[in-house]
Amino acid sequence: MSGKEFSGAEIIINSLVDLGVEVIFGYPGGAVLPLYDALYGQDKIRHILVRHEQAAVHAAEGYARSTGKPGVVLVTSGPGATNAVTGLTDAMLDSIPVICLTGQVPSHLIGSDAFQEADTVGITRHCTKHNYLVRDVDQLSRIVHEAYYVATSGRPGPVVIDIPKDIQIFTSSISHSGAIKHRSYQPEVKGDIDSIRQAVSLMVGAKKPIFYTGGGVINSGPAAAQLLREIVQLTGAPITSTLMGLGAYPASDRQFLGMLGMHGTYEANHAMHDCDVMICVGARFDDRVTGRLEAFSPNSRKIHIDIDRSSINKTVRVDVPIVGDVAHVLEDMLKIWKATILENASQSYDDWWAQIEGWRERDCLKYRTSDDVIMPQYALERLQELTKDKDVYFTTEVGQHQMWAAQFLKFEDPNRWMTSGGLGTMGYGFPAAIGVQIAHPDALVIDVAGEASIQMNIQELGTAIQYGLPVKIFILNNEYMGMVRQWQELNHGGRYSQSYSDSLPDFIALAKSYGGHGILVDKPADVDAAIKEMIETKGLVIVDCRVEKLANCFPMVPSGAAHNEMILPDDDEAGNENKQEFKGGAALV
Amino acid sequence: MYHTHKEIELAERHTLSIIVDNEAGVLARVIGLFSGRGYNIEHLTVAPVDLSGKESRITVVTVGTPHVIEQIKAQLDRLVPVHRVADLTESGPHVERELALIKVHCNNGEQQAALRIAEAFRAKTVDSSFDSYIFEVTGKTEKIRAFIKLMEDAGLVEAVRTGVAALTRGSEGL
Numbered sequence: 001m002s003g004k005e006f007s008g009a010e011i012i013i014n015s016l017v018d019l020g021v022e023v024i025f026g027y028p029g030g031a032v033l034p035l036y037d038a039l040y041g042q043d044k045i046r047h048i049l050v051r052h053e054q055a056a057v058h059a060a061e062g063y064a065r066s067t068g069k070p071g072v073v074l075v076t077s078g079p080g081a082t083n084a085v086t087g088l089t090d091a092m093l094d095s096i097p098v099i100c101l102t103g104q105v106p107s108h109l110i111g112s113d114a115f116q117e118a119d120t121v122g123i124t125r126h127c128t129k130h131n132y133l134v135r136d137v138d139q140l141s142r143i144v145h146e147a148y149y150v151a152t153s154g155r156p157g158p159v160v161i162d163i164p165k166d167i168q169i170f171t172s173s174i175s176h177s178g179a180i181k182h183r184s185y186q187p188e189v190k191g192d193i194d195s196i197r198q199a200v201s202l203m204v205g206a207k208k209p210i211f212y213t214g215g216g217v218i219n220s221g222p223a224a225a226q227l228l229r230e231i232v233q234l235t236g237a238p239i240t241s242t243l244m245g246l247g248a249y250p251a252s253d254r255q256f257l258g259m260l261g262m263h264g265t266y267e268a269n270h271a272m273h274d275c276d277v278m279i280c281v282g283a284r285f286d287d288r289v290t291g292r293l294e295a296f297s298p299n300s301r302k303i304h305i306d307i308d309r310s311s312i313n314k315t316v317r318v319d320v321p322i323v324g325d326v327a328h329v330l331e332d333m334l335k336i337w338k339a340t341i342l343e344n345a346s347q348s349y350d351d352w353w354a355q356i357e358g359w360r361e362r363d364c365l366k367y368r369t370s371d372d373v374i375m376p377q378y379a380l381e382r383l384q385e386l387t388k389d390k391d392v393y394f395t396t397e398v399g400q401h402q403m404w405a406a407q408f409l410k411f412e413d414p415n416r417w418m419t420s421g422g423l424g425t426m427g428y429g430f431p432a433a434i435g436v437q438i439a440h441p442d443a444l445v446i447d448v449a450g451e452a453s454i455q456m457n458i459q460e461l462g463t464a465i466q467y468g469l470p471v472k473i474f475i476l477n478n479e480y481m482g483m484v485r486q487w488q489e490l491n492h493g494g495r496y497s498q499s500y501s502d503s504l505p506d507f508i509a510l511a512k513s514y515g516g517h518g519i520l521v522d523k524p525a526d527v528d529a530a531i532k533e534m535i536e537t538k539g540l541v542i543v544d545c546r547v548e549k550l551a552n553c554f555p556m557v558p559s560g561a562a563h564n565e566m567i568l569p570d571d572d573e574a575g576n577e578n579k580q581e582f583k584g585g586a587a588l589v
Numbered sequence: 590m591y592h593t594h595k596e597i598e599l600a601e602r603h604t605l606s607i608i609v610d611n612e613a614g615v616l617a618r619v620i621g622l623f624s625g626r627g628y629n630i631e632h633l634t635v636a637p638v639d640l641s642g643k644e645s646r647i648t649v650v651t652v653g654t655p656h657v658i659e660q661i662k663a664q665l666d667r668l669v670p671v672h673r674v675a676d677l678t679e680s681g682p683h684v685e686r687e688l689a690l691i692k693v694h695c696n697n698g699e700q701q702a703a704l705r706i707a708e709a710f711r712a713k714t715v716d717s718s719f720d721s722y723i724f725e726v727t728g729k730t731e732k733i734r735a736f737i738k739l740m741e742d743a744g745l746v747e748a749v750r751t752g753v754a755a756l757t758r759g760s761e762g763l
Contacts, residue, residue: 154667309667
């Protein structure tokens, strides 16, 4: 516990090394100079210099989401910390473990409106799982270990440690090592066994069950995804996933109905609406998933597995709540299911599947093809086809392209899909891809982007080039903030207020100016060649894929509508008799 | 064109006891949760309660529908420095007390009335000048309210209340 004296900065680095941290994403500044000095000349932790602090947090999120390990961020006081706030909020809403070290003005200047002073713990209190202001260098090592524990335990999330500059310089001989037992925060991972039994008996009696799974499965780790596959296949029930949960169950499997929710598939949403038993695993009944609450799956009994008790009964009343870690609960559930099913006749959901196949035949992702203009869906279908056998990771920005990517890319494994689900942060995808590529240097990492979103963190081209990261940016360029334009078309009389992407840069020249490679493609016939060239090019590539400007992302459950009130693709060739017009209200939130 | 969701449950008044680590910012965390998520605080009392000063006890009186009360408890419980959350209203009989100091400025004639009422409420006189008193009164919220109301006609100047402190009845602790 004690011995040699180290400076606060050294204690932080030593503690991070002790915790197995290998990479820090950061940006230096006055209040963290001692920490940067401690990073200098050591080789245990690699520092990745970003071009904006928001990008540092997104890169850490990409790193975390693709590895299962927490991401670590280091920024300076004041603007460094406030720039990180969007990233922290993003990590908060998507439950991503991030440890963010922020510099602070020296202790005696706190509260004096000093240069680059901001009340970082005050500002980040609402967008972190927990935060610390370090007032005593002797506490520093414990706090770093505790922050790591809090960020990664229970429902993961971002933790800020605000460290005044003097604390980084003061010395102490006190250092912790290894795991830490927290005084008050000890989340329960095992689910209540009686509740699990009750859940299984509901499942056994079900005629029309469905699994509804989310990001919690991925956060729980690879064992959770494995157990999920086992129980879904054993029961023979259909499964749908939230945006955050894609990859936990293989998309190619017949039992997978695709994503649910606002831009989910017809079959997934109808199955959710008509089911009699819903097994929600690590998902949180987000408003983008449920649609109008009063009309959400009205006739089902609901089982909800979540490690966060506050997620249960938050928006949707459930019949069997199970507070616990997905992997632990599914393991018990599988055991009980196997024992129970031995005593009962085997399940058959033939009628239920017949109904689902009927919905499937509606082919809700069908789109109008064209020989002249690249349809965004077509570009993604080809991207999926040409990358499916590769070691590939996808990130996205936010908007239409994100939803199309969720619909048309097929994820077979967890941790391969990084997207901003809860906060919907434009500018997330490119820095996240940088974080993924740092963790997986030999993998193919593709950021599916829109021409508007990509400009929100375009400065990170410098970061990617500096570290030789061969990230591929695949821009579906429709010259509009597509999702804003789509809502304006559907809800605001086609008045495209401020949604046109004017004065766009020449993305090819932009890539070149940083030392990357640019590819322009504007004909459907050239899409395959462009994607192949992108994959084969060694370094950073921007593909400027010019797509149909006014394409809408369907199916769509308008905000304020029920799951079975979807707008389906406008299929000109088949006529419009199947199109359901939504007549109710919609709220742009 | 905008859809709004209406709560149909009726609001209830609940007294919550929260044991927290006595660390910097813990009160801001608890209050911030209430303001950030749109919950109500009617009363708030906080002070360290163990002799070492490591833990504080926060008593919150809040008003909300049963669904909201349930959420408040779950949200409080997941704050990192929170050790325990107890709903005294739900867990059965409990004692609630509040302390108030009330200053009155009395003209001739009002003086006798003020002292008579104070005696009836078992209030103590803790300060007195030629034409004023400060009374100290403890009791349930309703009693304090009634006392202040009566003092309005006896030259009430100002009043201050501590907010509710509460414990469950019987031998069991939190």
